[in-house]
Amino acid sequence: MDKKNQPDGINRRRFLQIGSAFAGSAIFLPISGNYVFGAISGNRVKNSIPDVKLNNGLLMPRLGFGTNTLTGDIGERSVYDAISVGYRLIDTATVYGNEESVGAGIKKSGIKREELFVTSKLWVDDSGYENSKKAFQTSLNKLGLEYLDLYLYHRPRGDVKGSWKAMEELYREGKIKAIGVSNFDPGQLSELMAYAKIKPAINQIEAHVFYQEHILYDDLKKRDVQMEAWSPFAAGRNGIFSNETLAAIARKYNKSIAQVVLRWHFQRGIVAIPRSSQKTHMIENLNIFDFELPNSDMQTIASLDLNTTQFPEWT
Numbered sequence: 001m002d003k004k005n006q007p008d009g010i011n012r013r014r015f016l017q018i019g020s021a022f023a024g025s026a027i028f029l030p031i032s033g034n035y036v037f038g039a040i041s042g043n044r045v046k047n048s049i050p051d052v053k054l055n056n057g058l059l060m061p062r063l064g065f066g067t068n069t070l071t072g073d074i075g076e077r078s079v080y081d082a083i084s085v086g087y088r089l090i091d092t093a094t095v096y097g098n099e100e101s102v103g104a105g106i107k108k109s110g111i112k113r114e115e116l117f118v119t120s121k122l123w124v125d126d127s128g129y130e131n132s133k134k135a136f137q138t139s140l141n142k143l144g145l146e147y148l149d150l151y152l153y154h155r156p157r158g159d160v161k162g163s164w165k166a167m168e169e170l171y172r173e174g175k176i177k178a179i180g181v182s183n184f185d186p187g188q189l190s191e192l193m194a195y196a197k198i199k200p201a202i203n204q205i206e207a208h209v210f211y212q213e214h215i216l217y218d219d220l221k222k223r224d225v226q227m228e229a230w231s232p233f234a235a236g237r238n239g240i241f242s243n244e245t246l247a248a249i250a251r252k253y254n255k256s257i258a259q260v261v262l263r264w265h266f267q268r269g270i271v272a273i274p275r276s277s278q279k280t281h282m283i284e285n286l287n288i289f290d291f292e293l294p295n296s297d298m299q300t301i302a303s304l305d306l307n308t309t310q311f312p313e314w315t
């Protein structure tokens with residue numbers, strides 16, 4: 001593990017600290033017309049999204065905001081809304097064609113750069129050492145940022161070795177705080193680790209109640225690579241938002257299916273990045289830290305696994 005570039009993100013002040021006299025658990029406070037998700041601690045309101053420490057020491061929020069398909073003005077407005085309600089991890093990618101919109105939303109939010117955790121991804125068309133360096137700089141320019149918190153190799157195709165070398169150099173230069181991969185299976189991870197000087201911090205993969213990825217889950221734990229779930233709601237497929245098993249659990253806790261699903265990801269120790277274009281859903285999806293699913297409900301949800309992708313068109 002490369003220890004040279006210990007990221008300064010470890011001391012990042014991610015909490016929104018707002019003086020408050022209220023007492024209670026998780027609430028939403030209107031702040032200048034926006035809503036800040038908060039949990040009360042003493043007389044302060046804190047953003048209650050917990051962090052996970054990655055294998056290089058960097059802190060990453062355990063719940064973030066996905067932006068696939070949120071392009072143009074909708075992309076900008078959604079990212080602005082997401083930050084205003086309390087999200088700090090924003091996930092984009094070159095191939096989403098929305099890095100400019102995401103950057104504009106970030107800029108408009110007025111939030112300090114160090115409060116955010118921004119991920120982008122290198123597309124396979126840009127694989128190889130030289131191309132990857134250029135693609136990274138293009139992403140930074142589009143986002144209007146000086147550095148990325150996380151940069152992922154998007155799919156295990158192309159010249160992964162050349163790209164990884166470029167990503168390692170950018171990491172050492174401090175332009176990326178953590179590097180990782182996406183959609184890699186255990187064999188592809190082993191291949192990468194055979195030559196990697198810096199171990200991936202993250203593997204972002206499809207994971208949801210219908211595709212729980214138990215083998216990869218155990219494999220990543222053993223390797224100390226954090227698992228991150230893309231499409232944590234299966235993008236709404238297979239009737240997830242009207243699933244009767246999930247609805248019955250949701251009723252017990254006076255929560256929605258979306259909240260139960262995100263809580264299940266959270267309790268599995270997986271970082272989830274739900275997408276929404278609606279502010280009410282964004283807020284709802286943050287409100288998962290005031291209840292807990294007992295083992296029995298975790299097991300019931302485990303039984304929903306179909307052990308197959310819901311996105312066959314992408315494989």
Ligand SMILES: NC(=O)c1ccc[n+]([C@@H]2O[C@H](COP(=O)([O-])OP(=O)(O)OC[C@H]3O[C@@H](n4cnc5c(N)ncnc54)[C@H](OP(=O)(O)O)[C@@H]3O)[C@@H](O)[C@H]2O)c1
Nearest residue numbers: 066067068182230231232233234235258274275276277281
């Ligand atoms: N690495 C990769 O290869 C890869 C691949 C796919 C995705 N990703 C990342 O993962 C992110 C999330 O995945 P995704 O965008 O495919 O889908 P997703 O987050 O699983 O689901 C998004 C869908 O859920 C709906 N939704 C959100 N909150 C809801 C709520 N509280 N109640 C009811 N419906 C709700 C949204 O509709 P509304 O807009 O109406 O709320 C939207 O239709 C992406 O945006 C992207 O950042 C990565």
